[in-house]
Amino acid sequence: MRRNPERRRALIDGAIEVLAREGARGLTFRAVDKEAAVPPGTASNYFANRDDLFTQVGGRIYERLLPDEATMARSREGTQDQNRYAELMHELVDRVSAFNTGYLALLELRLEATRRPELRAVLTERIREDIDANIAHHAASGLPGDKTSVLLLYLALNWLIVERLTLPDIFTEQEIHDLVDEAVRRSLGA
């Protein structure tokens, strides 16, 4: 197995684009080599098999979706009230939507997970960790609401992003904005 980490990352990033564009069935070593503009046969030196490629793609998407340090630092500034919560959720929705191929690839992975038990296990663990981290982050933040608020926002905002990325004419940008505000407000369950 080859070990150049930059090359590996470039291959996985290429795989994300292939997944979003062609779907899970289109994700072949050959397509990844082509997308990453590397010699044919390169991907097969970096991944044991397609299962391995799928699971590494899952981890990488989450890595790229995480906020950077500056964003995290900014999120801790200012009054931690409902308006601040809404602001953070707008930022989150926009950040995730901006990496649209990553989010679409993640949906492809979820569907593929119904066919691949190993991928299902890896995604379950990764997403459960992410949810728990969100709950812990919220509890430490001083933001209003409770664990249920975090879970309800997780649910509503994920589908809002699905809607925006797959059928962008269902809701206008203004409706999306208002729905985020209301999702925050009502999830607090005053």
Add this chain to the structure above:
Amino acid sequence: MRRNPERRRALIDGAIEVLAREGARGLTFRAVDKEAAVPPGTASNYFANRDDLFTQVGGRIYERLLPDEATMARSREGTQDQNRYAELMHELVDRVSAFNTGYLALLELRLEATRRPELRAVLTERIREDIDANIAHHAASGLPGDKTSVLLLYLALNWLIVERLTLPDIFTEQEIHDLVDEAVRRSLGA
């Protein structure tokens, strides 16, 4: 174009199973013929092309997801309060989850819609109609809450079903039940 409506329906129902199992790329006329156990070449006599097949599948899934008359009649009985609302939403989540291949096929169609403008237009129209019908039904029902409650429940429950069908170990059945209750309660925005 052949016109036997039962045969057409059987082919489309077969296509739903193929989509859920194999993904959008696996949805070929040949696979549909095989799934519906009809002679090779049958599907190509019923659908002009794959675009046509994809759009007809979308319509059929929504047809099958609609509650039947008995369910609709029952939904209008009893006190239309928050508990009743929660009961109806539990029924909805269970009904949709029970047609799991239909829901997974719908996710495949949404992803395919990012690649097929015609499918995107058909799904957008169908889903917008469905959302508007939900809003109108709610307004006429006497249930608590407003249009925003309906939209927030639409968002949260859709993702809850995605979670349940693609990564069923993220939330336990009890957690799902409690999340539906809380989604209803908080979406009302008292």
